[in-house]
Amino acid sequence: MKKFVKIAAIVVAVMLAVALIAPFALRGKIADIVKREANEMLAAKLDFEKLDISLLRHFPNASLDLKGLTLVGVDRFEGDTIVAAQRISVVVNLMSLFGDSGFEVTKVILSSPAVHAHKLADGAVNWDVMKPSDEAAEETPAEEPAEPSSFRMSVRDFRISDAAIRYEDDSTNMRFSTAPLSLRLRGNMSADRTDLDLRLTAQEMRFVSGGIPLLSGAEAELVAVIDADLANSRFTFSRNTLRLNAISVGLDGWVELGDDAVAMDLTAGCDKVQFKDVLSLIPAFYTREFKNLTAGGELSMALWAKGEMRGSALPAFELKTEVRDGSFQYSSLPKAVTGINIAAKVANPGGVMDKTVIDLSKFGLKMAGNSVSATFHATNLVSDPVFRAAAAGRVDLGAVKEVYPLEKGVELGGQIAADLKVSGRMSDIEKNRYEKLGAQGTFTVEELGLTLPNLPAVHIRRAAATITPAAMTLGEFGVTVGRSDLSANGQLTNYIGYLLRGDMLSGRLYVKSELLDLNEIMDAMPAADGAAAGEEAPAEPMRAVEVPRNLNLSLNTDLRKVLFGKMTVSDISGEMSVANGALSLNRLGLGVFGGRATASGSYSTAADPAKPALKLNANIAGASFQRSFEELEMVQQLVPIFAKTGGDYSLALDMRTSLDSQMSPDLHTLTATGEIRSANIHVQNIEAFDALAKALNNDELRKIEAKDVAIRFAIEDGRITTQPFDLKLGNVGINLSGSTGLDQTIDYTAKVAIPGGKTLQSIGVGIGGTFSSPKITLGVKEAAEEAVKNIVNEQIQKLTGSESLSEEIQKQAENLRAEAKRAGEKLVEAARTQKTKLVEGAASKGALAKIAAEKAGDKLVQEAEKQASSLEAEAERQIEKLTAKKE
Secondary structure, X not given: OHHHHHHHHHHHHHHHHHHHHHHHHHHHHHHHHHHXXXXXXXXXXXXXXXXXXXXXXXXXXXXXXXXXXXXXXXHHHOOOEEEEEEEEEEEEEHHHHHOOOOOOEEEEEEEEEEEEEEEOOOOOEOOOOEOOOOOOOOOOOXXXXXXXXXXXXXXOOEEEEEEEEEXXXXXXOXXXXXXXXXXXXXXXXXXXXXXXXXXXEEEEEEEEEOOEEEEEEEEEEEEEEEEEEOOOOEEEEEEEEEEEOOEEEEEEEEXXXXXOOEEEEEEEEEEEEEHHHHHOOOOOOOOOOHHHEEEEEEEEEEEEEEEEEEXXXXXXXXXXXXXXXEXXXXXXXXXXXXXEEEEEEEEEOOEOHHHOEEEEEEEEEEEOOEEEEXXXXXXXXXXXXXXXXXXXXXXXXXXXXXXXXXXXXOEEEEEEEEEEEEEEEHHHHHOOOHHHOEEXXXXXXXXXXXXXXXXXXXXXXXXXXEEOOOEEEEEEEEEEEOOEEEEEEEEEEOHHHHHHHOOOEEEEEEEEEOOEEHHHHHHOOXXXXXXXXXXXXXXXXXXXXXXXXXXXXXXXXXXXXXXXXXXXXXXXXXXXXXXXXXXXXEEEXXXXXXXXXXXXXXXXXXXXXXXXXEEXXXXXXXXXXXXXXXXXXXXXXXXXXXXXXEOEEEEEEEEEEEEOXXXXXXXXXXXXXXXXXXXXXXXXXXXXXXXXXXXXXXXXXXXXXXXXXXXXXEEEOOEEEEEEEEEEEOOEEEEEEEEEEOOXXXXXXXXXXXXXXOEEEEEEEEEEEEXXXXXXXXXHHHHHHHHHHHHHHHHHHHHHOOOOHHHHHHHXXXXXXXXHHHHHHHHHHHHHHHHHHHHHHHHOOOHHHHHHHHHHHHHHHHHHHHHHHHHHHHHHHHHHHHHHHHO
């Protein structure tokens, strides 16, 4: 017996040791296996910091703790954290692991999880992370029904604490977020029937749809006891309450989940809710001033749904909402909003969605002596919507501050009046059967003023529009935004289809302005989409202006002055059009850079809104070089010489380029051809010409005073290339060609004709380096050959023209010899200067490079000395020939 006890004690000790040691010994391997297997199945990156397995912590239960879990997207969602959790804890009945009755999970706890669900505009979602299976699902023979699974989960306690939930839908511009969110669910999932006890709280709920904040800082609470018949998938609701801020809604009835249908009989509603509680749901009212608000009136809401949801078939349902005699007033303000009455219903007798009826039979309110009313009715929502709507009223915006507390710095004023009615079928709009539509009324705005902090003030002097089924006529419209003003009139067609379905809006407008400061307007662009009122929008990079594709407008313009960037454009007149996502110019006249231009072309965002395509064909006359440099960044990058160029120019240009997010040309995509002409150019203090003047020992090259210059050019691959053109600088002539790059590098060749005595010496010159640090290379051999020819020709002409040759020959011969000698000395001196530059430039490259430069320099000097000797010899031959001829 003692021996048995001893053996049993040893066995227990060994088992305890295994229970203590095994989780620690195997933890690392298990974690690696879990990560590897999970990432092979997921189109995402799963990782966690630590995996703990314990058989003793909750004995006789086993526990698993996962800490620092992250699930991160890949490909299009690279770096997007889909799920993160500080800790996930699961407790399992240890004995249930060894039986066949299923696993008994006693507790699941998620601590501080964060979930980010994101749907892109094209429908792609970041939560679709399971890789498609490579193996086809195996079919179970019909005659062998699958046996019930031995796995049964019996959750006793499921909790989520301090969760952060965020959902973004780019396809509908919808945003939802809440934090913190807590949930507790208790029940026995293994039983055929159980009571599910559910408690959920959510705070700081924010919901934005279409850029409009519908909830901001709201809180919700759900308390529910659900009778769950798990065997028949039937759930009965009783003692259930959903609270949103101060509004509580009760839910009763049942839902049964079938294989291909969902059956239900549900009712929900609230009765006699105080109107102030309703206002607490509206972000504009639920502010720090809400405690000072008194309100009267009641809201009632009733919802029922009965029948089956099968495929596209819907159960019968009805949602009815009514506000009776609502009113509110802030204690700090003198007047109230009264007479708020709303009656709305959405109903379907059962069947398809097309049977749904939307009916806003009543909407009305009174504000400081003004009244507003509206109705709306719609049927056949899917097949061919039939609609009827009306709105009427007059609002004095100056009275708003008497009923609603405006933010500091906000001012409103002016009158808005409307009396509009519209009715018809959508098919009549699509087929342009406007005569079958009912549309009539007027809309006017007078002296409307809006001032917001840090934004330019808006003032609409007057706007008046009348509508018919076929068109909306804008008889008068005048607005100022900050310094800018704009007035317009014209006519728009298909406006109903545009407003209801986003169809093409067509028309013709006449637009006039004395000043449009686009810089001020663009700086005041609205906050990022999705930011609720009163919130600071996150900083976003500037985006290029997108041209809507559903506009087909002709614009006749008369714009006296437009400011954009550093540019000032004046007297814009002519035709513009907007169609198919592009703004087109048709021989538009405008003043630019101090001159006058005509321009045709287009700005299109149809292919890629992020990279607009610009096409421009322009002719400019009388433009200033310096203003062009100061106002246009492209000129600063490609033609920096304009900064030091005086005079005017004319330009013919054909250009294609993409624009970046700042609406500036992407110079790497820019291609252009053109010709620039100037009757009178003044250029000085140009480093390249200063270096050329020093190399040739001729100060006339430091300052350019040229007339009748014509330069043909092309732009491609980030370089502007010029064809050969001539400059006359006093007695010096230059023929120049080459290119300039975005990096300010220059690569030009020049032929410089310099007077030598009474002849011209032509020297080949290479100009490289950059504008600020040019490098000059002289062609010595070519200069020497040209010098011989020019000096001899000069002396031949001089001697041939002499009346007393016998007396002059000796004198002119001496002059000829002296000129030849001076020219030779000048060639040798230039060669030696070039040698010095070669050696100095090679000194930093090592001893071998310096030796090679010295040898190359010696060769240049030898060649120059040889050419100098040839020059003197040629002079002597010509003297002898002339002397013999005259004798």
